[in-house]
Amino acid sequence: MxxxxxxxxxxxxxxxxxxxxxxxxxxxxxxxxxxxxxxxxxxxxxxxxxxxxxxxxxxxxxxxxxxxxxxxxxxxxxxxxxxxxxxxxxxxxxxxxxxxxxxxxxxxxxxxxxxxxxxxxxxxxxxxxxxxxxxxxxxxxxxxxxxxxxxxxxxxxxxxxxxxxxxxxxxxxxxxxxxxxxxxxxxxxxxxxxxxxxxxxxxxxxxxxxxxxxxxxxxxxxxxxxxxxxxxxxxxxxxxxxxxxxxxxxxxxxxxxxxxxxxxxxxxxxGLFPSQSSKQFIPSALVTAARKYKALEYDKMPKILSVDVARFGDDQTVIGSRQGRKAKVLAKYHGLDTVQVAERVIEFIIQEEPRAVVVDGDGLGAGVVDQLKSRGYKCFEFHGAEKPMKPETYFNRRAEIWGLMRDWLKEGAEIPDLQELEDDLVGPEYLSSNKGAILLEKKADMKRRGLASPDLGDMLAMTFAVQIAIADKDRRPQQGAMQSELSWLRA
Structure with a gap:
């Protein structure tokens, strides 16, 4: 053959x-x-x-x-x-x-x-x-x-x-x-x-x-x-x-x-997932516990309203609040202009009667701040890149308020039982500056890792940008000054 x-x-x-x-x-x-x-x-x-x-x-x-x-x-x-x-x-x-x-x-x-x-x-x-x-x-x-x-x-x-x-x-x-x-x-x-x-x-x-x-x-x-x-x-x-x-x-x-x-x-x-990623800023265990936690007597504490304004098409505008040891997500929006966002914020000011309103003043948020002020509503304009109260610990103000939020979670806190919020809180990583200060991961870098902008997380963190005295709790932000009621977080 x-x-x-x-x-x-x-x-x-x-x-x-x-x-x-x-x-x-x-x-x-x-x-x-x-x-x-x-x-x-x-x-x-x-x-x-x-x-x-x-x-x-x-x-x-x-x-x-x-x-x-x-x-x-x-x-x-x-x-x-x-x-x-x-x-x-x-x-x-x-x-x-x-x-x-x-x-x-x-x-x-x-x-x-x-x-x-x-x-x-x-x-x-x-x-x-x-x-x-x-x-x-x-x-x-x-x-x-x-x-x-x-x-x-x-x-x-x-x-x-x-x-x-x-x-x-x-x-x-x-x-x-x-x-x-x-x-x-x-x-x-x-x-x-x-x-x-x-x-x-x-x-x-x-x-x-x-x-x-x-x-x-x-x-x-x-x-x-x-x-x-x-x-x-x-x-x-x-x-x-x-x-x-x-x-x-x-x-x-x-x-x-x-x-x-x-x-x-x-x-x-x-072959098991870590309790916390090596660079993860907020441990998953803290957030899991907070989704199950039930806060008591929070209604006796001052309420802070917070607004994270969308910057890009796939981001969302988030309005929420924190009162003592309880946080809420009140609303999420896509595609609103600054006038429409301001109108929604005013609706929640009237509904929730917060002692303070904090608005992300970077990017399009500046327009929301201007709209609120033009209608007689004073608010705190937050800028994440500003100098922190504790520069020896944090690189900028955004890292600082996230650090304060992390401390709040450690002490026991109630957050909405939302997977999206958990993803936002555990998503950001951190690194140290050449002076050893904590620097939180930028949103753009998170997106490069395939994660969404932590809009809900930033909203909650911004409620820690102000500290309110419990006294004089009946004073409200609409049509009046808030400056005398509030002070920036103590160093």
Whole structure:
């Protein structure tokens, strides 16, 4: 028999075998890889946790009720467990067992994608028995058939919040789509949202995987395990339970960092989200407690009305109040001009009868202040960049009022049971100036991380920009001076 005929028969046999594993990724990986040989000499198959996830895919695809429903899998883990290897296995199976499969891979940073995740993916394509099927390039892997390479491919795409549309074209009707997020904790929420909205094709196998060390306790990856836990199939992997990890080294690390409950150990060993992100200004535990707290005798305290005025199209104007140990969100608006905002504020002044009104005077807020003053309502115009009362502790006034709000929460306070408010309060991070003063993260920087402007949080924080004496509580701000009633927060 001629060599080319033998080669054709061998190729047909390989193709036939591969087709048997269309809905069995674990079986496919065991078949297609040279386990026990060469680079895999010390390995005899996927690790237990990897196989568990591959089997979850199998069960989903073999169930007629779920086959064409999106499968969302999130994996939070300690370090060194073989996440990138599983990314390579999933990619190799996905591309090999479905004609015209499309895969998109992204990571928290372009260097992570280029130097770590992508080389690992290429490794598994090279190891496979069908490695001759593929063009392995710097930014893509595609079938060698020139007529199909645009349809049957995997692309690595660095995320960009300024170009989220790169993730919006994830359509492959009647075929298979796989989206993989590596180091998902740091991928902005906007990219998640665009991806979520794009995965809508009917009669299509849709698989979305999010892998990462749980470095942040805010953001969409955290929400996969919390608010969105019913949508996502969640796995949390402790490095100590995984074959091939150095258990003695991990034990020393746990001891060095102070034990099981320390955030470093939670993140890098146990695969658990931290109690507080390393740079997070207000701990999540404080906010969670405040959503359940019930304030007493707050009605005997002076009430402060606060207005955070929207600056950009996706921001919102928020009006709220704080009275003693209780805070309220009174209203949220989009698209109002300064005259309309001022009119709403006046309505709440009449309704709530506050002792003080604080308005964000930066940007469009200055127009609201002018409108209120022109109608005889005096208010305190707040500017976050102004010098703080305690410059040795805070870089500017905005950081200072957030610090005062944090202290208020620590002492026990009642806030509305709103997820949006919690997200705002726990979202901002902080850093220190060259003199050691606390500087709160700018709104623009939060947006670059994929977080919304903390409008509700800023509204509540501004209620701490003034301090009111409890005496003379019947005096009101409308049509009268507030200056004699109030003093700036004491140093």
């Amino acid at each position: 001629r060599a080319d005929v033998k080669a054709q028969r061998a190729e047909l046999e390989l193709l036939d075998n591969i087709c048997r594993f269309r809905s069995d990724p674990a079986g496919y990986i065991k078949f297609i890889m040279p386990w026990g040989e060469g680079e895999l000499a010390d390995n005899h198959g996927p690790r237990k946790w990897q196989e568990e996830i591959l089997d979850a895919v199998r069960d989903h695809l073999r169930n007629d009720e779920t086959h064409f429903q999106p499968l969302l899998i999130s994996v939070a883990s300690g370090k060194g467990i073989g996440k990138s290897a599983l990314v390579g296995m999933i990619s190799q199976w996905g591309m090999s067992t479905q004609t015209d499969c499309k895969i998109v891979l992204t990571a928290n940073t372009e260097p992570q994608l280029r130097t770590k995740t992508w080389p690992e993916v290429n490794k598994w394509f090279n190891l496979a028995l069908n490695n001759h099927w593929w063009n392995l390039e710097a930014e893509s892997i595609s079938i060698k058939d020139p007529n199909r390479k645009r349809l049957w491919r995997m692309d690595r795409i660095p995320w960009s919040e300024n170009r989220p549309e790169a993730f919006a074209g994830l359509h492959n009707m009647g075929k298979r789509i796989i989206v993989i997020f590596d180091e998902a904790s740091a991928i902005p929420d906007k990219i998640w949202e665009v991806t979520d909205g794009a995965l809508t094709d009917e009669k299509t196998e849709i698989l979305w995987f999010a892998f990462g060390n749980p470095t942040r306790n805010t953001g969409r990856f955290r929400e996969c395990f919390k608010r969105l836990k019913l949508r996502w199939k969640n796995f949390q992997i402790d490095s100590r339970t995984v074959e091939g990890t150095n258990k003695e080294q991990i034990a020393r690390e746990v001891e060095d960092y102070g034990g099981e409950e320390e955030d470093h150990v939670k993140i890098w060993v146990r």
